[in-house]
Amino acid sequence: MDTNDLRGLLHDQSVATNLTPEGMWRTAQRRKAARRRAGAITAVVAVTLAASASAIYLYGGSFNPNPPVLATPSSPASPTPSGSPSQEPTTPAATLMPVPASPTIGEPNPKPLDGCTRAFSESWSAALEAAPTLDALPGGTVLKSGARVAVHGTDADTLKWHGPGADSQEQVIDDRASYQNGTYRSDGRYVVYLGADDRLKVWDDQAANDPAKVLDTGEIDFASADWQLSNGQLWIMHWIESDSARGGKLYHLDLAAGGAPKLVDEFANSILGRSFDGRAQVLSDRRAVFVSPDGAQEPAPESWGEKVALERSGEIYVLGVFGTEDPSTWLYHPGWKELYLIEGGASRDGNGVAGFSGLEGEWVALGDNGVLNLRQNFVMQADSAQPSTYLIEGFEGNRYLVREWDTSDGTRHRKAVKFSDLPPVGVEGCS
């Protein structure tokens, strides 16, 4: 197959559609009328609100007669009750999601435990409530400094640094970054990304005012290359097409030392996974192997099978399967007998819990389902009256518990608290 074959394939594809020219016109006119009705209603509401506000101001209403206040947008709704912690429910929440038996961290032969569910911690809710409210950025990565990098722009080709506070402090790192999924990668300090000229660039959070530096990557063609970094160690996999296999050349560069990447080894049928502890993770012939800068290789444990490590906290690795739409993940600990399944979807079949969205120590964020404690085997459920999504973001030792929620206008907001600032929470109140 060449590009002519591709052209033919695209042109010859079937055109199965339920659309008709007349139907499209009718639908367009119907929706146009609906928009006009909605616009008219909005205008009436806006006029009414403006009239009410003016009346309050003109007649010295007691709410606040200060004109600048009338011009200030209202703050977004809080995801948690605004009352004091003592007003929060103290009784356990109803069990919505049974917790499966989980292994105990560190025990070589853990006994199954009966999981339970409790209400979300009041102290954690209070800590999140006290944190500044931030607009949810489109993606992004929390750096070790607490700052954040994210892509922006209509074409998502602008890379920006956002300060750690709520001051909306921001700085453009590059407005001509080349967009692709995962185009930039970070180890919490360095950010490495592909420029619009297809040259690899590195930006250092510890020298945030300095522009990104272009790396001397020689003849590596980033049309068929990927890169990862960890602890300042950059790994690049450059794939070379051949008749029999998709061979990959693995290069390494210590970013602090600088210079050009050095060829470390070659792998057949290879994929570059996420790096940990400064080592590359290569999936070669469907088995993961960790590669040190000196070329030493350590195969992943047998129990991983064809899985690859996506994340790590302490001795726990989060595993997933490459090349699949299924976002199910598994947790691995060297002391556990089996992998621990966390399903990707909202459903549950009795062998796992749903919705992995981050890991820190014994805590696993479960998206809309709350937070799971692996050591004591319980789930703190999200408050059903305040729909929120829980995530854990950041890097080892600098991870944040994040709560995100949508306001009625569809705007997404977030609050984040560093895990080390959260008070201990136990199993009390579980049912």
Place this chain on the structure above:
Amino acid sequence: MPSKSEVQEDFTDFAREHLSHLVKIARSLTGSADAADELVQTAMEKACRSWRTVMKADDPVSYVRRIMVNSAYDSWRRRRRFQQIFRPTEQTSEPVATHPWGNPEKTYDVSACIDELLRPLTPRERAVITLRFLADLKEADTAYELGIAVGTVKSTTARALAKMRVAEAQTIGA
């Protein structure tokens, strides 16, 4: 100024003539028949709001096509945000290949094959492949339509083709 009935007639004539082409483009951009229909409907609705301008345009098809690409981008951004909630890291899903182009002797369903080939592509890669090989635009025209550099079109095309080769090897076997 054309009357409303003249606008309607021109709109339906245009749709009748170009619907299959627009649906193919939408299918390539979205990877789904249902989403393709919705994308075409959305783009035609947006175009309908200024159809008198579209009628005078030198190339009305490219006008509607640009609306489709922009609308698809909006949809991708919303979906990407949703996926990030469930995925711990941004990982490129590079499928493993055992042969660059797979086994050409194996037969396969064309539509399903296209979906599989395009699945690993990013939004921009999909857009570039669609404009280059389905809309048959030159590199410079593709760059103009997407608002990117010609060099970016070249590198994006190369990257997308490399991914599609790997995907093809997985789809139809080696």
